[in-house]
Amino acid sequence: MSIEEAITPQRNERLTAERAYELYWADLLDHDATFTCVGTGCSAPLICACLDKPEQNLRIRPYFRSRRLEDHAESCEVAHGRGEPTAGKQPDVFEAERPADHFRATTAAAQADPAAVPARRVATGAGTGLKPRPSHYYRLSSLVQKFLEHRRDKDLAEATVDIGGETVTYEALFRNIYRQKATDLLGTRAVWWGTASLRATKEGGYYLRFSRPFRHDDGELRPTITLTAKDIDAYPVRKLLRARLDKLIAEADGYCVVFVWAKPWMPKDAEKPFVRFYVNNLDHIDVRGPEILEELKNTSRVGT
Structure with missing residues (x-):
């Protein structure tokens, strides 16, 4: 259970x-x-x-x-x-920022105080009990996992999530970058995903380059993501992030599948056009092994 x-x-x-x-x-x-x-x-x-x-x-x-x-x-x-009987399904909630005290360490004194333990929910009589609550998530990895579950349940078009103040279906939220027109999507924040190559940088960060491209004019642009050592060292769950990324480099030669909640970005006056995803919050990226590709076949929206 x-x-x-x-x-x-x-x-x-x-x-x-x-x-x-x-x-x-x-x-x-x-x-x-x-x-x-x-x-x-x-x-x-x-x-x-x-x-x-x-x-x-x-x-x-x-x-x-x-x-x-x-x-x-x-x-x-x-x-x-x-x-109580199960209520109608509520949207999941993806929080863009964690509360300031989300990773606050507890003191030994607080741990020893039984009065500090939150009260259990108490049933007030027959027909009452635990009420269902929406699931709140902070790491994109959790949302990706829910996406895969809804995909298996074949209800992507019905299941919803409140993200960035808007309620959208999982089907609409997750988008494969492949062959979509970059300039039409620069203002579109979504969970973009695709296969990529991953490598560690000399400075202690990581560099990701998508394998499949956006379209741009008559050419193609493969977007990139840079995760700096400074950002990673400031990330509370950095131990988990580095463990996953290092394992992908060691076991899959850096071949991976990337999910990122962001907007595609292109410079206006660059000599040569390129597309980049900026990840200022490391909760907003999820990098997985290539075995997930079987799960992702024909799953998310692809622009024409």
Whole structure:
């Protein structure tokens, strides 16, 4: 059984599996961190699956699970499915910026204070319980994973996400760069994706060049992305980012698939035209291995 939220005494915090994963890779959650159920009157121990995996399985996002169903209390609506009927689907939410204290380290004193532990949701009577909430994400990697899940469920045109203040379908949001006309799309922020080559730079950053091009006049332009060492060193989840990129260079010779939430950019007066994606927030890029290509066949919109 997949469980969305848990409580961790280490941080006195109720959190999603996605947040637990990020905190672990930001060195703010220990490898042996414990988690318990959020159900009414329940303290069943939970495991966070995939917590220490630098690469995400194509079919699985981080999630909590129980060791045994019987560990849950009889009053636990998480395990036993009691509560309000499932409401209509709500859009996922992709947050463009993290809160300033998103990776705030907790103090030992706060960890030791039982009163600081957030209260579990308490059922107030028959017919009440855990209400579904929209999923909030900060890393594009999580949104890509949802995109793949909706693709498998064949509901890309119905599933929606609130991103940048607008609600769009996953089908409209994800766009393959191949053969689209660059000058028509310079103001279009989307999740652009395509195959690319990846290499490390001498300065400690990374350089990505897409394999397939945008169209421009009678020619073709292959967009590029530069991830600077300065930006990476300032990124709270840099340990995870470097682990994934270095593994792709070592095992796939840098051949990868890139997703980036950005607008294509072209200089107005350059001697030779080129296209670049600027990534000021490293949460807005996701780089994956070539095995994902089978999942992506005929998945997203391609301009004519």
